[in-house]
Amino acid sequence: MRYGLYARSVTVLLAAMLITLAVIVLILQRQDEMREEMLAHSRDSLHGLAFSRLRAHGEGQAEHLAASLVNPLYYFDLDAIGAAIAHVQRQPDVDYVIVYSAAGEVIHDGSRDIATYGQAMADAFAPDAVAADAVRVQSDERVFDVAAPVWIGEEKLGGVRIGYSLASVRADEHRATAALRDSLLEIGRRHLQWVALLLTALVLLGVAMSFIVQRALVRPIRQLAEAAREIEAGNFSAEVPASRRNDEVGDLMRGFRRMGESIVRHDRDIRRMAYTDSLTGLANRLAFREILDQRMIQSQGAARRLALLFTDIDDFKRVNDTLGHDAGDEVLMSFAERIRTTVEREGGDGALLARFGGDEFVVLVEAMEGDIREIASRLAGRLVEEVGRPIVIEQRQVFLGISIGVTLFPEDASGATMLMKNADIAMYQAKLAGKNCYRFYSRAMDQAVERRVRMEQDLRGAWERGELSLVYQPVFRMADNRLLGAEALLRWKHPTQGMVAPSIFIEVAEQSGLIETLGPAVLRAACIDATRWHRELGHDELFVAVNVSPRQLRAGNLARQVEDVLRETGMAPRRLHLELTETAVIGDELHISSLLARLRTSGVQVWLDDFGTGFSGLSHLRRVPIDGVKIDRSFVADVLRDPDDLALTTAIIAMAHSLGMTVVAEGVEQEGQFEVLRERGCDLAQGYWLGHPMSSQELARLIG
Incomplete structure (x- = not known):
């Protein structure tokens, strides 16, 4: 299927839609990333706020409790100590309350029988709590520990530690974050609906534009292309649709019609100029190549054989240099007539003569019966004799020779280009052999040319x-x-x-x-x-x-x-x-x-x-x-x-x-x-x- 103008326009529209869609997807993706970033910032803010309040509350409560424990701790009144910490221990989120001595041994742990009494505190927070001279706050993923020393004058009696459980704090944070996420998702869904509506409108706009391009631009251009194909095929009278449009497309169609009429007028002259040598009236290189291709196709699978004779007049440059180019043209026309007469007499039916330019002439001979090599040899010999006869130009005799290279089809080559190349190689070998003679192509000539090229x-x-x-x-x-x-x-x-x-x-x-x-x-x-x-x-x-x-x-x-x-x-x-x-x-x-x-x-x-x-x-x-x-x-x-x-x-x-x-x-x-x-x-x-x-x-x- 041809990739035409309409397909290109549709491709451009689809590409624009895909790019727009990609941009929207990127925006939505970025929106999700922003939502997650917002949730993370909110969670961090809530966490910081909760911990800040907990810290303030815990420091105040620990200082207050430490002050109330001075006398009971001084007099080692365990009942008074137990009564003081029981009030704090009953508060929400308090996990433990420990009263310890200056050496870090447990004095009271809030239990009725004080099971850990006299034991050294062995948890991770204990060393820093015992060594603290002021309120000390420590925490991990599970507990928030606030320690306050108990002083009487300059003497440190010990201290108190209050441990707050963080489970409820984190539960509150999760609930707040979940509520915020639900709100943001709802906002995103509403935005997505608007995006879907806009995308639908874009698709409809693309379809409309595609229809307009098809009617206003693609159809007339397609009509012109069909007419151009007809002209290309040789039908120069192909009908070009008339147009009353007053725009560039209308101008194009009317101009195309005028061009077609002009081509019809000049076609015959162009063909004559394109396929004929202007000096001798013989077929030129282009015409010869087309006919050679046709003959080779016709010869495939048939008994017909071809011979190609590539001729070059020896030392013709001397004529131009000594007598001038006008005299050289006259010599060429005379030799062309001699060659034409000889080819018509010796070449048989279907023989074709062409001038490739300068002093190069090419002859194509075909034979259905008989030895094509013998025919080509006889023709080449006669050409050498005819061209070798003197010619009188400007009251002066001019003696020239001709070198001829001969190659056969299908023996020497399977294609026209290779056949002409082989004939040129054989002609070159004829010149090396002394000029004014002919040589048949052989495989050894290829090797000689390859050696020369390599050298x-x-x-x-x-x-x-x-x-x-x-x-x-x-x-x-x-x-x-x-x-x-x-x-x-x-x-x-x-x-x-x-x-x-x-x-x-x-x-x-x-x-x-x-x-x-x-x-x-x-x-x-x-x-x-x-x-x-x-x-x-x-x-x-x-x-x-x-x-x-x-x-x-x-x-x-x-x-x-x-x-x-x-x-x-x-x-x-x-x-x-x-x-x-x-x-x-x-x-x-x-x-x-x-x-x-x-x-x-x-x-x-x-x-x-x-x-x-x-x-x-x-x-x-x-x-x-x-x-x-x-x-x-x-x-x-x-x-x-x-x-x-x-x-x-x-x-x-x-x-x-x-x-x-x-x-x-x-x-x-x-x-x-x-x-x-x-x-x-x-x-x-x-x-x-x-x-x-x-x-x-x-x-x-x-x-x-």
Whole structure:
């Protein structure tokens, strides 16, 4: 049962009544407590008053009796003593009268034969009574004892004790307290009747208010809710009750009617905008997901099988960066048309194409008969071929590829979300395989992704935990074999896996964005070490080379970071060399050139790393302001065996020198390689034959 507005209002009223009832109960409870407190105070007052009167009476009677006993006690006239105490003993509430000597022995106890004569008084009050020099009052729960000494001049003859029974006093107190309690209970009953009447009136008021709320507020709102449910179900012509009420509810109902009419007018346009990609006219992510859910439900228990192809155009960002976003949109529309034509031709009946945004397209293929894997494979292959054909934009040929991930239902996943995730994983594996290809999803891919995610998690905070450290590979001048500098290299000693290869964790850091945190930290640490070498060893010309990732270049704040580090460490800018790969500058050469020009103006040198392995090779030497190039180790490795590598290396050295650039050879591992490169005029070299990567302290010893 739905907990609606009427139920809520009734709940509020019931809660208010319950709270009121609770308050009344508390008041009545407090009234009972007050009655008991009043009775206790009254009982205490009566008790105090009774004892006060009894004390006054007893003290007076004891003093009077003591005075009348002076002569009889002096002359030891027992008959006169008995006659004197008999009068007191006959009085109401007197329990005993005892005349005693100064030593505390009984002289007369009021009995005819004085049975206790000569005995010492042994009760609890006796010691204080015998020792008293004036009237002494003592009491317990049973008796009220008043003792008065008998004096003749300065001599104490003894004393007299009168014991009053407290039974009658307590009986009087109980009777008075009971009468008072009965009176208070009668008053409470009258109050309770009034409370019951008020509570009945409150209940009636709550019922009336509930009825009014139901008629005036809940009913019209319920009618609006029913109309809203109809509209939600797609019946936009649902009838909204008319209202002549001139209040807020009437305004709400009339406004709701106008809103429903407006929804009817715009529903068609909204549906088109919500389910269609505005650029290509294809289905968008929302429409694709709804259709995918429907197809998967229809496929359950049937022979129908589905294949999901997740496609991503390779290096499409280069188009936007070099030709602009308008040209990029034109390329997307052309590729979308190619993909649409291919899917219609190869995908069979029921094939669905959608654009998820950017350069991502998704294809859903179904098959009642035949091998769905073969169908998907044939379609993916044709897509790779079609997209791989060049396209002419602004009189320029654009070559792009496409990476495709393929996953099957129900083999690979039971739900739409997992199916799309698996296709994305397979697409990522296609990119890792070299792009412009397709890959089918497998369980092993999940494990690879999990390993990468775990490595990314472990890499976060690794610098702060001291797991990451820098080592330095010496760089020597080939002409005189003199140490001129060192390249800073990052190493990771994992607490459980040991040393992790830089090629693995650097790629993870680059893709996850962690490189934007690690890069500045490495730069600062390398400059601190280089400054210490200069300060402690006095080597003025020793430089340190630090690698810069493409992500750091694209961030746009590299120049400011370098300036801040140089200022903080006090290192001379000419002793810092920044190394960036050729692929890092592709796509936005104008921005990169401006950034590198600012760095070079400050005195920092810029080297192009892994030279010759990029997309356009030597062409970047004339467009990007750099100070030197590093010949990739793949050319150096075969320089003694492959004439082509030797010729290419020689050409790189000659052209770089013609442009005034320094040339560094990487990966020199044999003496023969070193000699050949020196003969060709190579300036600097590094490699295992010259020196392995070492710690800062080891390099300092090598320098010294």
